[in-house]
Amino acid sequence: MSLADQVLAVNDDLPIRTDQPVHSGKVRSVYWLTEADSRRLIKEKGYNVRPDAPLAIMVISDRISAFDCIWHGEGGLNGVPGKGAALNAISNHWFHLFREKGLADSHILDIPHPFVWIVQKARPIKVEAICRQYITGSMWRAYANGDREFCGIQVPDGLQKDQKLPEVLITPSTKGILHDIPGVPAVDDVNVTRSDLLNNYQAFNFSQPEDVDHYEVLLKEGFAVISDALAQLDQIFVDTKFEFGYVTDAQGQEKMIYMDEVGTPDSSRIWDGPSYREGKIVENSKEDFRQLLLNHFPDPDILLNKDRMEEREALARDNALPEEVLMQVSRIYTGIAEKVTGQKVELSGNPKEEIITVLRNEYGLID
Structure with missing residues (x-):
């Protein structure tokens, strides 16, 4: 199995029952459920929301964006292996901790798969x-x-x-x-x-x-x-x-x-705590990827100057990054997720197939 097969790059083409267009952002896609499916799930699963609350399936991808562009790698690698599952796992962990400590709830009602959240509609x-x-x-x-x-x-x-x-x-x-x-x-x-x-x-x-x-x-x-919590792992929460x-x-x-x-x-x-104390900044975040891009291309102003957006988009479209660059990003994301949650991030063999199976068999959302 190739690395490219383990990456979920396209997440807006799942056969989830919906009567609205799928909203696809840089990383996540949102499928608004039909009113009938929302009401049924609220009743079946006992979600703490109004009986008529609109629900959505939110599917994360492994795509990587930086400087307002989506980047890809050699060998058909259109994302970062493990990134989507790592992001969701970290968010799930903090949201759970917030609830545990009596801060506030989140928009997440259910987690059917490492790539998937069932969320309630909120007024942002x-x-x-x-x-x-x-x-x-x-x-x-x-x-x-x-x-x-x-x-x-x-x-x-x-x-x-x-x-x-x-x-x-x-x-x-x-x-x-x-x-x-x-x-x-x-x-x-x-x-x-x-x-x-x-x-x-x-x-x-x-x-x-x-x-x-x-x-x-x-x-x-x-x-x-x-x-x-990060300080206990000798990591620094910067911003x-x-x-x-x-x-x-x-x-x-x-x-x-x-x-x-x-x-x-x-x-x-x-930031990594031990490195910071030695006077070095080691990023355990997407900032590492941004710096890598700035060093990779001969004219970093293209990435920093909003007036050069067309050139920037062409740069992202026409340049497949070396596989090792995306694997370095993968190690950062899965590494910090495993530190935070104490659980290994498992790469899916075929994430799309897994998502379809669980949403069909356990939630009745796919015909």
């Missing part, structure tokens, strides 16, 4: 909530250029690259293009302040102003839970992205939940 809060514990990446670049205010928060002079910050910073940005918010440009992924959120809470999809406080609490508590939304439970109670993924190498920077 339109903020990408970034938490930072160290100054690096884009924040360091801005700081080195003289910026001292980030999302309305003042940071002191004299910080060094990759240094721990005096406190964990919340630096939110818009999720999607939001219009008519004073002082907030109508572009995706623009930084906002806490005052922006409070003064325009409805535009950001918060139910009430107090929920801005609640989201910050969940953000800081979630960050602390992951940071503490991460959280997403939140609202759902209604079986009792008709609205609640804020964690969404998307949490604490993964795709959504976070994770």
